[in-house]
Amino acid sequence: MAEIIVKNGFVIDPARKIDGDVADVAIKDGKIVDKVGSGAKVIDAKGKVVMAGGVDVHAHVAGPKVNVGRLFRPEDKLFKSPMAQDKFRVESGFSIPSTFKTGYDYARMGYAFVMEAAMPPLHSPHVHEEIHDTPIIDEGALPVFGNNWFVMDYLKKGEVENTAAYIAWLIKATKGFGVKLVNPGGTAAWGWGLNCLSLNDPVPYFEITPAEIITGCLKANEYLGLPHSVHIHQNNLGNPGNYQITIDSLKLAEGIKPKNKFGREQVMHSTHIQFHSYKGSNWGDFESGAKEVMDYVNKSKGLTIDLGCVTLDETTTMTADGPFEHHLNGLNHLKWANVDVELETAAGVVPYVYDPNIKVCGIQWAIGLELGLYAKNMDRTFITTDHPNAGPFTRYPRVIKWLMSKKAREATLNSLKHKDKVIDATHIHGIDRELTLYEIAQMTRSGPAKCLGMSNIYGGLAPGMNADVAVFDLNYKNMPSDPEKIEKAFQRAACFIKSGEIVVKDGEVLDHGHKRTVWVNVKMPENPQVKRDIAQSFTKDYTVGIDNYPVRDYLVPHPFVIDVNVEA
């Protein structure tokens, strides 16, 4: 592989505490190196910012519910499917882009790794087929466990070790990455037409509470020492007044210590926290709970969060939180789809318009940004839109603009129909903080990479790391006064090198690159009871035989496997 040198850029690499030093980044054989020979290809980054490739900790980009969204929203593609360019595949869709558009758009923004945030285990082959069909970017996927019958059965009896053994088996079978919980207990209750809106609502039949599921999974995760922590979509999402249950759920992480060999420091990642930071008792007196939530997060080292910013777009909501989607459909009367996946999970899909003329949408927009602006430790706070739930991932540059510029926030605030009511219900108008490029790099590079236990691979520019290098047309020493230029620069990288190959130049995709699927292989001593339980359940309950269940190797032709050894 050719050598490349990215010359004279303002390097921003929080993993090494480098903030704007003018330096060269050398690349050889897909890795960052100390130096290269004089024959290396030169990328001139003079007057531009150089960062590691972006790392997205949470997005819904592949799998059955994403595809349900694509299928049942042809209108999402209307007039948004330009003809294919030479050598490239057609791109279509806005909030639920085709796999090709997904890969191209992430690359255009200089992203190297994306975590698919909810993989239904039974459908993991489909998830991997779509991941393989998404060019350029590396991806992993989190199987969902929060409503899994095995997990609930073991944890009801307090059997953390058996839970861990089952988790290890399922992650391996699905070629997954870690432990995702979505509305723990609530989605299982949905099978009876119910939900778990508090941490102590028992799940019908299983007689276990969300609090017990969460605590048990936190313990099992650390028992295994996985690279990533438990990754949770909390209960009672999207309802006024839920900030209290959010803080109560976060408190469950107190007293649990991270135990892993991957440099991860948190034990719980709480995702799309915007949807969980609501005060008020109904949509009439709805207001921001961002301050209360961040006061707790800021003092709790064992936590990381991602924002889930509302971008004020027409989008598509999709979660493994079936009851929430049904509830949402009751509010907006648009179409909905709901899919149950046997013993494991259930998903819902509903289109949603975050309308700047609606007060609630304006407040949601403000809350997402407030959470980022109240954050004290940017290495624990990540930029997401819970793509596509609060907005498409292609809006990250816009979120960055809002976080970096009060002027941009005020301009959007002024465009809201109920501006004054939004100001009354939120704090955004009074916050002057403007994040720096260094802080943005923490939130999109070093932070999420560390949270996923991959800080030696992604999110930094130290020699030995994967050569994912993004160059943005922003002058560190002389930032534009027009915030639109910030958005534009992050939307279309001046150059993006992925695994040592130049894949984007001036915002245009040049190459399909060499994508990889990252999965975690847990090796642990055999647990005969769990093995027997799984075999029995497959004979009795499943529609597929156990031999047909695991993801075959041919579905993951470019694996990057992280081994985890659990001692007996």
Next chain:
Amino acid sequence: MATVTLKPTKVPELMLEGYTISPDTFAGKTPAQIAGLEGREGKIKVKLGDFFEVSGSPGKTATETDIVIAGDCSRVKYIGNKMTAGSITVNGNADMYVGGWMKGGRIHVTGNVHSFCGIAMEGGEILVDGKAENYVGCAYRGDWRGMRGGTIRIKGSAGNDIGTFMLGGTIIIEKDAFIHVSTHAEGGTVIIKGDVEGRVGGQMVKGDIFVLGKIKYMLPGFKKIATVEKEVDGVMATFDHYIGDLGERHPKSKGKEIFANLYVKAAA
């Protein structure tokens, strides 16, 4: 007003997607520039000049521009796509999506139109002397935002799915229609002067339907509440007034539940 004439010179082998045939795109251009405007035939980019001889010249703005297509457009889709002003006359038939997403101006087709005529239309007028296939004034596939304004008049008959998800505007079918009228509608008016087979107003929340002929199969979700005299498109008649769809949700306005109205001409 200034007139541009397009004379068909070649029948497209596949369908021609003629989305640039609109006063908005033609305005201010020379005939040569108009002939150079792009279209699609399947996955291939083509030029309007490959299929039409362009003569005359457009006005400076869409409002000042009339387009006459002097011949058959049975294989030309998207005529008048998103147009905002001016006029288009098709002397012959037109394929799918005539006047789709149209915001203003006038379209007159002297022959028949295929499906999706006036899809998601917001304003302006479409007049078809012949008949229409399916999906007159409907919403785009999957979309819940159908026709919002303007008028579509089909002098002949029409097929299925008229005014699906309609929110406003008027559709007049002067002869018969088949099934699915104003499905999911939340506004607007559909007038059918002939007979309808059935499924009229299914899941309709708001809006009006007038049928001057007969409905062969009424939906059970509609209930007769009165007999009324009404003038419809210049015709005075007595109608049985039904409300529905009782199986749908019923939003409230000023404390009163809202229903869609279906008026069927009373038997003499």
